[in-house]
Amino acid sequence: MRNFRDALGVLADPKELTGSLDLKNAPTDWLIDCYRDMTTIRRTEETIADLYVAQETRTPVHLGIGQEAVAVGVSAHLNSGDRIYSGHRGHSHYLAMHAPLRGIIAEVLGRATGSSGGMGGSMHLYAPESGFHGSVPIVGATIPIAVGAGIACKMDGKGQVAVCYFGDGACEEGVLHESLNLARVMDLPVLFVCENNLYSSHLDIHLRQPSNSVARFAQAHEIDRRVVDGNDVMSVAEAASDLIASARAGNGPGFIEAVTFRWRGHVGPNADIDVGVRRSPDELAAWKNRDPVRRLVDALVNDRGIDKARFEKIDAEINAEIADAVDFARSSDYPESRVLMDYVYAGDAS
């Protein structure tokens, strides 16, 4: 495209930023927790992909494999009193808040024990006791809802924040701009997190916007913003720490643009290298070399002397938890017929 501005530079060039992370003075225990959470997300999504291939579920699944560092880095500064909202690619945001693994697997398999009682599937997750207040697939729809959660947080006066995750495609929806403006003029405690994975469902950002950096929209609304390597959990966490602290202190909203890449297609278990104008096998392979998990592991091994056995033990624990969740979901019932009508309106007054 003519006049396209590559504002992201190395952040959008997968040949760069592939090495071991700079761990600075981050506590090792916390870094190990990040490894555990990112691996839980990846293995869970791989399991969901397998369940889809095996036709145990037909609910549309939008996988964020390759993007795990964003949710884990942001969630490091959140707690269960905060209000987290997400979109169609929401598994990682749910899991990063430590919402129940059994709940997400059962929900994807349409069971009554799922996080939404089997009524939502992959695209409608809900675990408010963990701070995860809902995801929906209408692009951008939870952005103003998070702003309203920010109104509630501000009125409650307890220092809680609302967070909304969305993608670069949602930045092309008018509602983002209305929401950024409203959050700014009302000085609401809202963190907007854009996972810029450089693709909408199929179109490269070069074909949709005149610049590849979406943080310019936050600038237009006078919102404090950070543009970070979304495959570096340290960078994401650092940006989130600043902006969330500021929001909690009453200084209004913040915006994170985390540049990342999804390893699977827009929807479904495949890589979709035949979909989109520029998504090539070479590009995908290059981005896999900027693997957020491997870069963290390299740093933990090289700089902190963590040995392989420690990771293997964590992996085994995660695999056991996922196996338990799958067993639990498979042995759960589907929703009762009556709920089809019972959930439309609140029940009669008691």
Next chain:
Amino acid sequence: MTGAPVTTTYGDAIRLGFEYAMERDDKCFAIGQGLWSPWYVGNSMRDLDKKFGKERVIDTPVSELATTGAAVGAALNGYHPIVVHPRMDFMILAADQIVNQAAKWRHMLGGKTSPTVTIRGIVNRGGEQGAQHSQALHSWYAHIPGLRVLMPATAADARDMLSAAAQSPDPVMYIDDRWCYELEEDLPPPADVDIRSIRPAIRRPGTDVTIAAASYSVSLALQAAELLAKDGIECEVVDMRQVNPLDTDLIVQSAARTGRFVAVDGGWSTCGLAGELMACVAENVAPSQLKAPLARVTLPDAPAPTSPNLEKIYYPTAETVRARVLKMFA
């Protein structure tokens, strides 16, 4: 509050509904365009910002979608916001939040949450305002499972349905009509009304024909009934009050008794409220009980005009209703 009834207009009654809802519930707040200068909405919100403060009566940027979404979001987090759209036409910009979000979160999240939001849409017709300032779109929203759609026809309902909406466990669209604002009624002090108890009501009993309507159309039906009484025809006028979910027991019983049924609606004909009411009567009243084919009086299926001569033929009047009823007796 003492018990003496006070003569109150419909417009004032809306304001009293806001006052009652906000006084009894500190989680209730109002948000929308023009709320700090509410001349847009008649007297229905006058001085609420002075009484409750600008933190609870929030004027907003020109952003129907984000404002409605924010109200939905606050509702999902324990609040009872009332979002105000001074004209329904502009509320269409917020359709995603109303139809995809507010109406669906309870169901699609397994009954575990509910956006307890009230969306106030105002119908503001006539006055040469034309196609984009005059619409009555209640039939759209009545089509959506999960929304409650209230259409007050009287000052008492204007007040009490609003406070009921603010306390509703379900999302509510509350639709008031500027053509009703001067209706007067002696009102008792406000009291809590459970929205789930709102049922259709007979506003005038009669034996010869049933006229069903909602909102301003109830006034038209009552005026027509006065005229028709002079023609020797006794009309039973039923006010539907809530058009989603729709309770049709009363109109079915009434139509079975009178043998004639007319639906009067301020919306369009095709796929509209009037047609739905007729269908319910047709499904439930035996043809042998009917003395005339079912009938409806609606807007013509055209956008609202601006020229005064066209407005005159566009909007049904009491005389239009009378003429249609007389045809059933011809």
